[in-house]
Amino acid sequence: MRSTPTVYDVAEHAGVSIATVSRVYRSPATVRVETRERVLAVARELGYVPSGSARGLASRTTGVLGLCFPDFHDTEAEGAPDADDAELMLYVDEVIRGMERAARRHGYALLIAASVAGGPGQSVSDMAGRVDGLAVLAQTVPEDELDVVARRLPVVMLANPPDRARDHVEVANFDGQLALTRHLIKDHGLRRLAFVGGPEDSPDGEARFRGYQAAHLAAGLPLPDRPDARSDLTQAGGRLAAQALLDRLSPRPQALVFANDQMAVGGLHALGERGLRAPDDIAVTGFDGIPLGRLVTPTLTTVRQPMGQLGEQAVALLLARLADHDRPPEARVLATTLTRRASCGCADR
Amino acid sequence: MRSTPTVYDVAEHAGVSIATVSRVYRSPATVRVETRERVLAVARELGYVPSGSARGLASRTTGVLGLCFPDFHDTEAEGAPDADDAELMLYVDEVIRGMERAARRHGYALLIAASVAGGPGQSVSDMAGRVDGLAVLAQTVPEDELDVVARRLPVVMLANPPDRARDHVEVANFDGQLALTRHLIKDHGLRRLAFVGGPEDSPDGEARFRGYQAAHLAAGLPLPDRPDARSDLTQAGGRLAAQALLDRLSPRPQALVFANDQMAVGGLHALGERGLRAPDDIAVTGFDGIPLGRLVTPTLTTVRQPMGQLGEQAVALLLARLADHDRPPEARVLATTLTRRASCGCADR
DNA sequence: CGCGCCTCTGTAAGCGCATACATCACCCTG
DNA sequence: CAGGGTGATGTATGCGCTTACAGAGGCGCG
Numbered sequence: 201m202r203s204t205p206t207v208y209d210v211a212e213h214a215g216v217s218i219a220t221v222s223r224v225y226r227s228p229a230t231v232r233v234e235t236r237e238r239v240l241a242v243a244r245e246l247g248y249v250p251s252g253s254a255r256g257l258a259s260r261t262t263g264v265l266g267l268c269f270p271d272f273h274d275t276e277a278e279g280a281p282d283a284d285d286a287e288l289m290l291y292v293d294e295v296i297r298g299m300e301r302a303a304r305r306h307g308y309a310l311l312i313a314a315s316v317a318g319g320p321g322q323s324v325s326d327m328a329g330r331v332d333g334l335a336v337l338a339q340t341v342p343e344d345e346l347d348v349v350a351r352r353l354p355v356v357m358l359a360n361p362p363d364r365a366r367d368h369v370e371v372a373n374f375d376g377q378l379a380l381t382r383h384l385i386k387d388h389g390l391r392r393l394a395f396v397g398g399p400e401d402s403p404d405g406e407a408r409f410r411g412y413q414a415a416h417l418a419a420g421l422p423l424p425d426r427p428d429a430r431s432d433l434t435q436a437g438g439r440l441a442a443q444a445l446l447d448r449l450s451p452r453p454q455a456l457v458f459a460n461d462q463m464a465v466g467g468l469h470a471l472g473e474r475g476l477r478a479p480d481d482i483a484v485t486g487f488d489g490i491p492l493g494r495l496v497t498p499t500l501t502t503v504r505q506p507m508g509q510l511g512e513q514a515v516a517l518l519l520a521r522l523a524d525h526d527r528p529p530e531a532r533v534l535a536t537t538l539t540r541r542a543s544c545g546c547a548d549r
Numbered sequence: 550m551r552s553t554p555t556v557y558d559v560a561e562h563a564g565v566s567i568a569t570v571s572r573v574y575r576s577p578a579t580v581r582v583e584t585r586e587r588v589l590a591v592a593r594e595l596g597y598v599p600s601g602s603a604r605g606l607a608s609r610t611t612g613v614l615g616l617c618f619p620d621f622h623d624t625e626a627e628g629a630p631d632a633d634d635a636e637l638m639l640y641v642d643e644v645i646r647g648m649e650r651a652a653r654r655h656g657y658a659l660l661i662a663a664s665v666a667g668g669p670g671q672s673v674s675d676m677a678g679r680v681d682g683l684a685v686l687a688q689t690v691p692e693d694e695l696d697v698v699a700r701r702l703p704v705v706m707l708a709n710p711p712d713r714a715r716d717h718v719e720v721a722n723f724d725g726q727l728a729l730t731r732h733l734i735k736d737h738g739l740r741r742l743a744f745v746g747g748p749e750d751s752p753d754g755e756a757r758f759r760g761y762q763a764a765h766l767a768a769g770l771p772l773p774d775r776p777d778a779r780s781d782l783t784q785a786g787g788r789l790a791a792q793a794l795l796d797r798l799s800p801r802p803q804a805l806v807f808a809n810d811q812m813a814v815g816g817l818h819a820l821g822e823r824g825l826r827a828p829d830d831i832a833v834t835g836f837d838g839i840p841l842g843r844l845v846t847p848t849l850t851t852v853r854q855p856m857g858q859l860g861e862q863a864v865a866l867l868l869a870r871l872a873d874h875d876r877p878p879e880a881r882v883l884a885t886t887l888t889r890r891a892s893c894g895c896a897d898r
Numbered sequence: 899c900g901c902g903c904c905t906c907t908g909t910a911a912g913c914g915c916a917t918a919c920a921t922c923a924c925c926c927t928g
Numbered sequence: 929c930a931g932g933g934t935g936a937t938g939t940a941t942g943c944g945c946t947t948a949c950a951g952a953g954g955c956g957c958g
Contacts, residue, residue: 204700204701206943206944206945207944207945208944216907216908217907217908217909218908218944218946219907219908219909219910219945219946219947220906220907220908221945222944222945222946222947223907223946223947226945226946226947230905230906230907231906232905232906232907235906235907244697247697247700247701249674249677249678249697249698249701250674250678250944250945251605251606251678251943251944251945252602252605252611252675252678252679253601253602253603253605253606253611253943253944253945254602254606254913254943254944254945254946255602255678255944255945255946256600256602256605256606256913256945257600257602257603257605257606257912257913257914257915257943257944257945257946258912258944258945258946258947259913259945259946259947260913260946262601262602262679263675264660264679271650293642293645293646296642296645296661297642300661300662300663301620301663304662304663304672309660309661309662309675309676309679310660310661310662311613311658311660311661312645312649312658312659312660312661313649313653313658313659314649314650314653323653325598325599326601326612326658327658329598329599329600329602329604330601330602330611330613330658331601348593348596348598349598351553351596352553352596352598491840491844494844495843495844555913555914555915556914556915557914565937565938566937566938566939567914567915567916567938568916568917568937568938568939568940569936569937569938570915571914571915571916572917572936572937574915575915575916575917579935579936579937580936580937581936581937584936584937599914599915600913600914600915602913602914602915603913603914603915603916603943604914604915605915605943606913606914606915606916606942606943606944606945607914607915607916607917607942607943608916608917608943609916609943
């Protein structure tokens with residue numbers, strides 16, 4: 201009784217076998233009411249809490265789903281009015297929420313871990329060893345590691361994966377960026393745009409760029425063959441890229457189209473430093489729809505992703521595969537919506 | 550080889566014993582380099598992923614910390630410009646973030662679960678069975694359940710607990726509300742304030758009310774003996790309470806002081822419905838510092854809590870107790886900061 | 899009255915790993 | 929060259945639970 205009580209203790213005190221104790225928790229219906237209540241009473245008295253590890257070992261299922269996301273801690277968080285809460289403006293929060301809620305609805309708990317910048321190797325298989333299914337945000341885990349993990353349990357990517365052999369839920373990046381770019385071209389009459397992309401290995405970023413290209417195509421404008429600049433997907437990256445671009449492009453572009461909101465916010469800062477103003481001197485757009493976009497001046501025109509849905513759909517796909525290991529890979533595509541605010545010249549302020 | 554490989558498979562293929570395989574992962578330094586690499590190579594080839602459950606069972610530690618939070622899904626999310634993202638404006642996101650980061654720094658993963666409205670009983674001990682330590686947000690779990698769980702593992706409360714016998718990290722609710730109320734009285738010259746509290750069993754809410762009282766005391770104003778109204782801590786609740794208050798109090802109060810931001814936002818709506826404007830007709834204040842407070846009109850004067858810190862400190866306390874089971878209960882108090890915005894008459898707009 | 903069947907409970911065998919302890923080879927010291 | 933270390937590995941056990949299987953009553957039915 202010194203250490204934490206186990207089934208054995210409960211069984212002994214209740215005068216039953218450990219199997220019965222186990223059944224009280226696993227399949228209460230198969231135990232006579234009287235017995236069940238006696239066991240539960242003893243358990244309560246003893247402070248018995250079933251060991252998740254033991255249960256996991258014996259039943260070969262953990263009742264936990266996992267979520268890996270990149271650690272987007274944007275240290276240069278100067279975009280927000282107070283640096284303090286810039287960090288809570290990131291979209292993974294929404295994904296976490298959505299996923300937690302969906303998981304809980306289905307009786308699962310959620311294990312979360314940002315990928316460690318340094319050695320991700322450990323963390324992923326660490327996670328994989330603890331969960332029944334794993335959702336991975338884009339750019340978090342190298343493909344080959346995922347392959348290893350996927351041999352062991354269901355894995356769903358939360359982004360457009362390089363190949364389509366994996367379950368994934370993606371967002372209509374192409375369509376969204378197409379709509380946004382068309383808006384700039386058609387509605388605002390802009391013709392010389394510049395695109396600031398993310399890393400080349402970001403499938404989302406690349407898909408957005410293709411949407412950007414398509415809008416040019418549709419409008420009969422010259423087809424940009426690649427992003428005018430690239431950087432990582434942070435505010436700092438966006439600012440640097442914008443600075444470089446403003447230095448480099450002699451007829452200043454009429455719009456800076458960023459691959460995501462954080463970069464766009466960084467871009468706004470770069471403009472400010474140059475004494476330029478959006479949207480008067482140059483339009484600016486982002487992608488994602490993070491809350492921060494509404495707090496900056498001017499408010500940021502963007503394409504909003506349904507991030508809560510990302511999490512929900514991830515759970516749905518994981519459960520589907522858990523139920524049928526051999527089903528064909530499925531892709532869920534979530535629609536985006538164009539959010540016109542001030543930075544493209546739509547709203548005032 | 551059909552099913553997922555285990556230490557036995559790896560050991561056999563590498564020509565070593567399972568103990569050596571285990572050591573390769575647990576204490577690599579004790580294995581000869583040559584052996585270690587052979588084992589790792591085999592493991593990689595086989596797609597071996599150590600089972601968290603088995604490890605947990607054998608080592609009696611899971612490497613996971615848990616966080617229970619209330620499901621504050623504010624269905625009446627009309628406060629936000631788009632209802633969609635009202636849900637990501639809640640402060641638990643920040644706590645989750647802070648805790649995840651701190652946990653990861655110390656080699657732990659984070660298991661999260663909102664308390665199920667219906668039957669919380671199961672979820673808590675479910676969690677407890679899977680983690681090495683548990684952080685619990687106020688009002689999430691009944692005290693007696695916590696007592697049971699606390700016999701098994703370290704538990705820290707993220708709020709002012711009813712008794713001080715538990716590790717907890719609290720926020721300086723009293724001081725914060727005192728400062729805020731004094732600001733209204735001294736700087737804005739208001740004398741007839743009304744306080745809208747939360748449920749009586751919310752320790753935070755009660756502490757805030759005591760700060761409110763103290764400010765009256767210090768200013769020589771009549772001491773309010775209890776909140777002028779109470780409601781649950783949601784927008785809907787705040788709105789209803791404000792409506793009732795405006796109907797009831799015949800000389801309209803000069804300020805509505807809400808126990809938290811969400812209620813205050815609801816209160817702003819109530820004012821709008823009455824054709825009243827803050828701060829001109831009546832000042833309004835909140836408590837927490839949620840991002841939503843900056844998005845509403847007028848922007849919300851509030852007291853900001855360092856919520857990320859809440860999570861970080863929770864981890865610190867859990868680790869401390871894990872290291873020394875017999876240390877006396879510790880309380881960490883986090884300072885708050887008064888954030889003056891428009892709704893009290895400080896900023897414009 | 900005997901048989902099959904159903905309900906409830908017990909028995910026993912792992913689940914995959916960590917780890918104390920034993921073993922063994924080898925090196926150093928005197 | 930013996931004796932004591934030291935480092936690397938193997939052996940064996942148990943962590944706390946689930947679950948197939950077996951057993952024991954009790955029931956209805958022919």
